[in-house]
Amino acid sequence: xxxxxxxxxxxxxxxxxxxxxxxxxxxxxxxxxxxxxxxxxxxxxxxxxxxxxxxxxxxxxxxxxxxxxxxxxxxxxxxxxxxxxxxxxxxxxxxxxxxxxxxxxxxxxxxxxxxxxxxxxxxxxxxxxxxxxxxxxxxxxxxxxxxxxxxxxxxxxxxxxxxxxxxxxxxxxxxxxxxxxxxxxxxxxxxxxxxxxx
Amino acid sequence: xxxxxxxxxxxxxxxxxxxxxxxxxxxxxxxxxxxxxxxxxxxxxxxxxxxxxxxxxxxxxxxxxxxxxxxxxxxxxxxxxxxxxxxxxxxxxxxxxxxxxxxxxxxxxxxxxxxxxxxxxxxxxxxxxxxxxxxxxxxxxxxxxxxxxxxxxxxxxxxxxxxxxxxxxxxxxxxxxxxxxxxxxxxxxxxxxxxxxx
DNA sequence: ATACTTTTAGTACATTTGTTCTAAATTCTA
DNA sequence: TAGAATTTAGAACAAATGTACTAAAAGTAT
Numbered sequence: 001x002x003x004x005x006x007x008x009x010x011x012x013x014x015x016x017x018x019x020x021x022x023x024x025x026x027x028x029x030x031x032x033x034x035x036x037x038x039x040x041x042x043x044x045x046x047x048x049x050x051x052x053x054x055x056x057x058x059x060x061x062x063x064x065x066x067x068x069x070x071x072x073x074x075x076x077x078x079x080x081x082x083x084x085x086x087x088x089x090x091x092x093x094x095x096x097x098x099x100x101x102x103x104x105x106x107x108x109x110x111x112x113x114x115x116x117x118x119x120x121x122x123x124x125x126x127x128x129x130x131x132x133x134x135x136x137x138x139x140x141x142x143x144x145x146x147x148x149x150x151x152x153x154x155x156x157x158x159x160x161x162x163x164x165x166x167x168x169x170x171x172x173x174x175x176x177x178x179x180x181x182x183x184x185x186x187x188x189x190x191x192x193x194x195x196x197x198x
Numbered sequence: 199x200x201x202x203x204x205x206x207x208x209x210x211x212x213x214x215x216x217x218x219x220x221x222x223x224x225x226x227x228x229x230x231x232x233x234x235x236x237x238x239x240x241x242x243x244x245x246x247x248x249x250x251x252x253x254x255x256x257x258x259x260x261x262x263x264x265x266x267x268x269x270x271x272x273x274x275x276x277x278x279x280x281x282x283x284x285x286x287x288x289x290x291x292x293x294x295x296x297x298x299x300x301x302x303x304x305x306x307x308x309x310x311x312x313x314x315x316x317x318x319x320x321x322x323x324x325x326x327x328x329x330x331x332x333x334x335x336x337x338x339x340x341x342x343x344x345x346x347x348x349x350x351x352x353x354x355x356x357x358x359x360x361x362x363x364x365x366x367x368x369x370x371x372x373x374x375x376x377x378x379x380x381x382x383x384x385x386x387x388x389x390x391x392x393x394x395x396x
Numbered sequence: 397a398t399a400c401t402t403t404t405a406g407t408a409c410a411t412t413t414g415t416t417c418t419a420a421a422t423t424c425t426a
Numbered sequence: 427t428a429g430a431a432t433t434t435a436g437a438a439c440a441a442a443t444g445t446a447c448t449a450a451a452a453g454t455a456t
Contacts, residue, residue, distance in 0.1 A: 005434090039437085167304050167311060168315060236444095237407085
């Protein structure tokens with residue numbers, strides 16, 4: 001399996017962005033790491049913003065694919081919620097620079113900001129739907145007024161656990177994901193019914 | 199009340215950082231906005247990192263002062279928790295660029311990263327203490343195993359609500375703070391006892 | 397008033413970066 | 427294989443930035 005120059009650039013850029021942050025990394029750095037000229041790199045991607053947009057699109061595609069895959073399953077919503085969030089955490093971690101430099105990237109690349117706002121809308125509806133479904137199946141018992149805050153908490157946590165982990169967590173990648181996912185899932189625990197323990 | 203050049207620089211830098219992010223703002227920009235030469239500015243602060251460190255110190259001082267003030271009160275811990283967090287949210291918002299550029303700043307200025315890790319340790323202990331105290335006073339009933347996740351959730355929320363708000367919240371500053379503080383406080387609600395409603 | 401210190405403006409320089417351009421090399425296609 | 431399209435390397439340029447330096451101006455103390 002041989003990668004095209006385009007794909008090699010994206011793969012290397014992802015590594016460098018994750019390691020060093022999306023600033024500090026320039027087209028020249030990426031080209032240098034790949035052993036190609038920056039003129040060549042700019043032929044494929046005019047600047048780093050374009051590369052970031054491409055990587056963001058990769059992330060969105062992967063998350064969409066995951067969602068499609070999971071909603072096809074016949075497991076109960078509790079397991080869906082657990083596994084969907086866990087695997088989302090794994091995917092997000094692959095593209096962690098996007099979350100680590102969240103505000104900066106949104107400020108610099110309006111297209112991503114617009115798209116992200118729309119994405120959040122969708123995610124919020126998905127959550128609402130899952131919770132309503134769990135409610136009607138008796139897995140969860142949550143007062144109406146607590147639903148919106150819970151979803152807000154969950155979405156915020158999902159976006160920023162990586163940033164917190166980057167500064168404060170000592171441990172390898174797998175431990176990190178497992179720890180923060182556990183803490184994420186604990187958001188829902190107060191509302192779980194007894195028959196929801198598994 | 200006339201400000202020294204040093205203080206004028208810090209005040210203007212805070213405004214610009216909050217508006218535009220800590221990169222994009224250079225010593226030349228700040229100097230230009232103030233109508234002074236950048237040579238002069240560099241006489242007071244060698245570079246933007248030093249300015250950021252000074253502003254971070256201001257934030258820490260304000261938060262410490264608030265904590266000291268609040269722990270002196272004789273209200274019950276529920277009110278303490280509510281008010282302390284609300285006023286912390288207000289102060290954090292004043293210095294929001296620090297939270298918006300969280301990871302970037304920590305990566306660039308190791309002194310702040312070290313200090314912040316220590317600060318988090320202290321905040322975690324404060325939370326633990328408050329919760330234990332509320333527990334023994336019968337305001338809250340929380341299983342032992344849920345305490346650590348709750349604290350982690352609260353600290354994470356406290357650090358990153360500003361970033362989420364920056365992208366997604368439409369509304370003025372007061373509404374923003376009120377909305378996110380309410381969502382923050384909702385983290386604790388599932389565990390509050392009946393006698394804790396107020 | 398004089399000498400000393402602090403503050404200020406302005407200049408200069410090296411480095412980095414984005415961007416554009418040219419021409420060579422390579423690959424593709426007919 | 428010949429010609430066209432694509433890909434690549436490298437040079438060149440302008441703009442921005444951090445940093446250091448000089449000298450003038452303002453303030454202070456004796």
